[in-house]
Amino acid sequence: MIRDVSTSTIGRDEARRPLMEAYMFQRRVLLGCSILMVVSLIVWILAISTDHWIIIAGGPGIFIPESRRFFMSSHSGLWRHCRHTIVPNALPNAQVVRNFSSMSYTSQSFINDAKRNLSHMDFIKQFAQEKLDGSPNFTEAARRRMFAHWARGEEEEFQTFRSAFYKLVMSTDANQREFNATALRPIPIDPLDVAGIIQRRTFGSALQQVKYNNTLSYYVIPEVAQQSIFSDWTSYPLVVRLLFSYIRDIGIPAFVLNEERVILILVPPLPPKKGGQTSHYSYIPYSRCKYIDMFPNSHTLRNEPGFDDELMDYIRTQASFACITLFVMSLGAVFSFYTFMNPRYMFKRLAGGIHLVAASTALVVLQVLFSSIDYTKDHLFYAYPDGAELTYGYGVYLAWFTFVDNIMCGVMFLWYSGKKKGAKAPNDELAMADEPTIMGR
Template identity: 30%
Template sequence: MDPDKLSTVSSTTERRPLMAALVLERRILFGCTILVGLSTFIWITAVCTDKWVHIEGGNGIHLPSTGRYLMSSESGVWQICRYVFQPVNATIVLANATSTTTPRPRDQISGYYFTKCTNYLAPTMVNDKPNDPAYDENVANYVRTMVSFGIISLFVMTMGCGFSTYTFRNPRYMFKRLAAGIHFISTACTFVVVQVMMSTVDYLRKNVKFVYPDRAYHYFNISFFLAWFVVLVNCFAAAAFLWYSKKRKGDKAATEELGMADEPTIIGR
């Protein structure tokens, strides 16, 4: 047999495991890219909905400052909507809510239900002061933080999806590391939003009794878990692109083209 042909057959046989590993790598990275793109839309859905935290008031918790009864509330990133019961004669309820008496149960009072929303980014102002007992300046600061990082993370995720797609056109290791870095920033930004939301709920429970009365309890809702899904997807994508960003030169590359792509090069202007 011709020695050149023998060498070619031997080289092809040796590269078969490398080709199989390359196919697996491309599939994993492609899956990560698809998930990051999907997470961008999931993140928009999560941020724009009021299903982050549900505060439950059971059969109704009396709010002495207004005479109403809190039934439940749904919190989003920048607003909280309370479902309350308004007695028909609020003065009677307020009279019953003195320090020596206990307000009557909600089911013994005639009234009606309605939903009241507090927007912490654009509160209703009267004489340059918020005209809403549910408004709290510290909560508003939390909200501004969440909105800021939410918008930043959206742009970073979009950019990360674009760089991830580019790695399939240019297999050089440095572009994979760049994509991994961008995914890591996305992970950090989305994680900040989730953590600030948890801190906000804890602050409401301790300090804003009008929104979170003593006998109420809360649980996290679907948007909160969608946000966690986005955090985990970006974290996995960052780890995957970083893991597969190793240099593959010479015999370590599955093809000669990939081996040449990872060779040292001078990037000009």
């Protein structure tokens, strides 16, 4: 039997047809936003995985005294840092003035291996057992003991001698003047002008002739550094290679000041465009990429002049909010698709709110990143030398895409989250979904 359809039902369906069309348009928009959220989640994962957020270029090369290298470029992300440099090495028979640090190891792994080997040598054992005569001065025996404790990794004993050295030697007025540099730009000194440096006494008594590798050459050794090392130190194995690391751990600056207390820096000629060798120097490219230690100890920070405690706070904040953003975006993507299974308005508002929270945390990552760049530029010359140029890598642009995408999707979900009850609903099922729910006991 065929049942007649009432005219009231037909009229109601006709009246609701525009509402149904609008509802289907809304579903297509929100489906597009949900798919876009999945794309945005993938983009965010790619963004925080890359090490191309900050790119710093040094042009033809910027000489960094701490590492004795020309800074060429660096790029870093939230977890990993890469640095590209060129190492100028004076040729063995070249007539140039060298810094004492050029004799030493710079790789921390080489330094650790050398100290381990040195600690088992007989002369170090003898140095560690030398008797002190109770003199009020920092004697030759004290210098030997301090070096031996440092080489053997006996931190407590080394710090005791280091404190005594600071009190008896470094804290004197004459030596303090060697540390307190003015804010004036350092003066570059041409290391090829050996005769001029000697004649003008540019470095004073810091300029010493040292026989190293059977070659007698001029080295710049700060006067306080000379007072911290024992006599005839060049004749002992590995001591020369560890001198710079030892002086640094004592806390003696590697620079020398002129009479106006301006820092003097030996700056080799710029490296050739094609690299290689000149008549005085060989130029060796060196690149290093490493994951950032989020919780370094004080010793690790001393060996990383491009980082300090405050910068590490910035880096940890970036990493934390990057992970929070990843979690919130994953939650938002799940709730976005759940709104198609349960059309109740509150789930759309929840999804929209989650998207806006994810946008906020992504913006925090970007803002902390920009603040860390400003801090690095102002306080860490090693990481952001004067004259370097900053550009942003594709990681930053991917992060901005994620931020805009979350804002847009969050607004769309909130915009289409209005209640559709009664005659405003396109059908009875959707009308019932938005009715108030009474929770029983």
